[in-house]
Amino acid sequence: MSTSELPTRRAAITSLGLYVPDRVVTNADLEKRVNTSDQWIRTRTGICERRYVEPGTPTSELATRAARECLERRGIGASELDLIVVATVTPDMLFPATACIIQDKIKATRAWGFDISAACSGFVYALTTGAQFIQAGTHRKVLVIGADVMTSILDWTDRTTCVLFGDGAGAVLLEPSPDDTGLLAFAHEVDGSGGCYLNMLGGGSLHPTTHETVDQKLHFIRQDGQHVFKYAVRKFADSSAALLESNGISFEDLDLLVPHQANVRIIDAARDRLGLPDEKVVKNISRYGNTTAATIPLALGTALDEGRLQRGHLVLMAAVGAGFTVGTALVRWTGFPWK
Ligand SMILES: CC(C)(COP(=O)(O)OP(=O)(O)OC[C@H]1O[C@@H](n2cnc3c(N)ncnc32)[C@H](O)[C@@H]1OP(=O)(O)O)[C@@H](O)C(=O)NCCC(=O)NCCS
Numbered sequence: 001m002s003t004s005e006l007p008t009r010r011a012a013i014t015s016l017g018l019y020v021p022d023r024v025v026t027n028a029d030l031e032k033r034v035n036t037s038d039q040w041i042r043t044r045t046g047i048c049e050r051r052y053v054e055p056g057t058p059t060s061e062l063a064t065r066a067a068r069e070c071l072e073r074r075g076i077g078a079s080e081l082d083l084i085v086v087a088t089v090t091p092d093m094l095f096p097a098t099a100c101i102i103q104d105k106i107k108a109t110r111a112w113g114f115d116i117s118a119a120c121s122g123f124v125y126a127l128t129t130g131a132q133f134i135q136a137g138t139h140r141k142v143l144v145i146g147a148d149v150m151t152s153i154l155d156w157t158d159r160t161t162c163v164l165f166g167d168g169a170g171a172v173l174l175e176p177s178p179d180d181t182g183l184l185a186f187a188h189e190v191d192g193s194g195g196c197y198l199n200m201l202g203g204g205s206l207h208p209t210t211h212e213t214v215d216q217k218l219h220f221i222r223q224d225g226q227h228v229f230k231y232a233v234r235k236f237a238d239s240s241a242a243l244l245e246s247n248g249i250s251f252e253d254l255d256l257l258v259p260h261q262a263n264v265r266i267i268d269a270a271r272d273r274l275g276l277p278d279e280k281v282v283k284n285i286s287r288y289g290n291t292t293a294a295t296i297p298l299a300l301g302t303a304l305d306e307g308r309l310q311r312g313h314l315v316l317m318a319a320v321g322a323g324f325t326v327g328t329a330l331v332r333w334t335g336f337p338w339k
Pocket of ligand 1: 045160198321
């Protein structure tokens with residue numbers, strides 16, 4: 001585990017842009033496609049609907065829309081960006097990196113960039129990675145994107161998995177903080193022994209794509225849902241508590257928990273373990289499902305829309321994902337001129 005306190009030149013989140021596809025897919029729609037029911041999905045996951053792209057729409061397309069909104073709201077051009085960090089498990093292709101594709105699409109002519117593969121923890125990993133360049137003083141404008149087209153890797157014969165996911169993207173801009181707001185601390189963990197419980201095996205050097213790997217459905221996401229569920233509940237709670245404790249902050253001081261949205265039962269179980277009141281926890285999984293790297297920026301957007309996220313608020317982002325990966329980030333919210 002690595003924990004870091006960032007006393008100087010904090011990275012502030014100075015803008016946010018979001019994009020979800022227009023196409024709303026309800027549980028009733030899924031009933032027509034899979035042997036499932038609205039009642040099962042609602043009660044077991046908390047999901048009512050999710051957004052799907054039109055088939056063939058790449059992750060970079062969603063990310064580009066989120067990036068443009070983020071920059072427009074801040075009132076800057078893409079040419080002012082120094083770096084683009086993209087978290088995704090559904091890159092447009094194995095290479096070039098989706099960050100390069102986005103850099104070209106938005107014409108971020110001065111920026112370099114790279115992708116991060118940390119699944120559902122991807123956004124927190126990308127956020128804390130991007131923040132290092134601000135903290136070091138070498139970069140002034142870093143665009144951090146979480147984006148996934150999960151429908152591109154869903155197995156429609158696996159009803160335990162296909163009902164959970166949706167497509168979406170979110171982008172935040174990091175800049176040197178003008179004051180004491182910004183990223184205060186973070187912690188990350190990896191437990192690679194958990195890789196067998198949630199993965200997509202095909203298409204890499206271990207199982208290069210062949211007719212056989214396609215017949216075996218290795219190009220789809222697969223998971224042991226119950227194992228992931230138990231690990232996630234424990235890690236959400238333990239890692240959140242550990243980060244606050246190591247920074248001398250109590251849960252009473254916390255204004256908002258922004259958790260990765262995988263299953264409302266995971267979020268509620270973690271909330272109960274931490275003893276947090278429901279009004280301090282952001283939930284929007286009912287509308288979007290699990291959008292993997294996009295859930296946390298989408299949840300930040302929901303909190304802003306609901307008036308629950310204001311300048312000076314102490315915000316904890318927490319995520320658990322394939323790997324297993326774990327990420328927590330504690331932020332003193334800087335606020336946006338437009339919100
Ligand atoms: C996948 C998940 C929703 C399943 O919920 P669960 O309560 O563990 O359900 P189970 O797997 O025990 O299945 C219970 C029953 O529901 C059935 N079922 C599974 N999916 C179903 C669906 N979509 N519709 C209807 N029934 C379904 C199962 O077949 C099983 O039936 P059985 O008892 O006759 O065998 C849950 O385990 C989960 O959310 N895990 C975490 C997954 C995750 O978040 N992954 C992303 C990583 S961040």
